[in-house]
Amino acid sequence: MALNGKTAVVTGAALGIGRAITEILVQNGAKVALLDVNEAEAKALKKALDKQYGQEKTIVIKCDVESEEQIKAALQKTADTFGGIDIVCNNAGILNEGEWEKTVSINVLGVIKVTYLALKHMNKLTGGRGGVMVNTASMAGLGPFLTCPVYSATKHAVVGFTRSMALASAVSDYGIRFNAVCPGFVETDLKVKFPFKLGQFSHLSDVGKEMVEQMGTIQPSVVAECVLELVTDETKNGDHLLVKHNEKSYVTFPEVL
Numbered sequence: 001m002a003l004n005g006k007t008a009v010v011t012g013a014a015l016g017i018g019r020a021i022t023e024i025l026v027q028n029g030a031k032v033a034l035l036d037v038n039e040a041e042a043k044a045l046k047k048a049l050d051k052q053y054g055q056e057k058t059i060v061i062k063c064d065v066e067s068e069e070q071i072k073a074a075l076q077k078t079a080d081t082f083g084g085i086d087i088v089c090n091n092a093g094i095l096n097e098g099e100w101e102k103t104v105s106i107n108v109l110g111v112i113k114v115t116y117l118a119l120k121h122m123n124k125l126t127g128g129r130g131g132v133m134v135n136t137a138s139m140a141g142l143g144p145f146l147t148c149p150v151y152s153a154t155k156h157a158v159v160g161f162t163r164s165m166a167l168a169s170a171v172s173d174y175g176i177r178f179n180a181v182c183p184g185f186v187e188t189d190l191k192v193k194f195p196f197k198l199g200q201f202s203h204l205s206d207v208g209k210e211m212v213e214q215m216g217t218i219q220p221s222v223v224a225e226c227v228l229e230l231v232t233d234e235t236k237n238g239d240h241l242l243v244k245h246n247e248k249s250y251v252t253f254p255e256v257l
């Protein structure tokens, strides 16, 4: 799938992995709607991209993925401005074991809300052009992460949702592929704030540090390259790209049926 002439929506686009995803999509010719609660940082990113690629390549829309109303309006504005939606990157996410209900709300309900509302624009059966959705899960969605059980549970949910949507879409002929990226520790604000977001598990914060020392870290741009692969490779549906320090591999899930 070539990105020239395609339109993408990236949630949590202002910082970290979302910022890198936005940059790589624009670099490769897509027009991108930057959705984020942090409007100031999203605008700063747009300003930088404007200089290099021109003002018409991006729009900033303040949008909290917890709000169905805001998501609906943001998707409509994207479709009206760019003439449709081809790519959705469900990337917005938090890690906060103290505020674990909010973590579930953003990381799970947010992904589901954006997906279902975007489906209305993209589904070939309802007049859309088809396309691809790539969700930012985590390595913590593939195995237990003892310092943050709820965060890990939300990422397992994203993996299960992505795999199930991929099958539902293929069988229903929606014309939309669903994939996920599963990174290890990435150098972002979320990583910096990690020790202060562990709630009742803050006594385990050194375990997180030791894991980072053992496993190493990843730059957001490397994760973005993996997202680009999942967007452009039209053979990928229901696929999960595990991203480790200096290594990436597609996840093989156990056969259960």
Ligand SMILES: NC(=O)C1=CN([C@@H]2O[C@H](COP(=O)(O)OP(=O)(O)OC[C@H]3O[C@@H](n4cnc5c(N)ncnc54)[C@H](O)[C@@H]3O)[C@@H](O)[C@H]2O)C=CC1
Pocket (backbone or CB within 6 Å): 011, 012, 013, 014, 015, 016, 017, 018, 035, 036, 037, 038, 063, 064, 065, 066, 091, 092, 093, 094, 095, 106, 136, 137, 138, 139, 182, 183, 184, 185, 186, 187, 188, 189, 190, 191
């Ligand atoms: N940093 C890491 O080590 C890893 C992060 N991830 C996942 O990657 C995704 C991005 O995380 P990072 O870039 O690390 O975090 P970050 O904290 O650097 O950036 C997150 C962005 O999402 C935005 N955001 C937060 N809540 C939002 C909401 N309700 N609605 C819209 N935007 C919202 C923030 O304003 C920010 O711009 C998350 O889903 C995270 O779980 C996955 C694996 C590893």
Ligand SMILES: CCCCC/C=C\C=C\C(=O)C/C=C\C/C=C\CCCC(=O)O
Pocket (backbone or CB within 6 Å): 095, 137, 138, 139, 140, 142, 143, 144, 145, 183, 184, 185, 186, 190, 191, 192, 194, 195, 205, 208, 209, 212
């Ligand atoms: C199956 C094993 C699960 C291990 C989880 C590995 C990576 C997950 C990363 C995330 O999704 C984000 C989680 C944590 C933030 C990143 C770094 C922690 C920093 C620890 C520190 O230096 O204090």
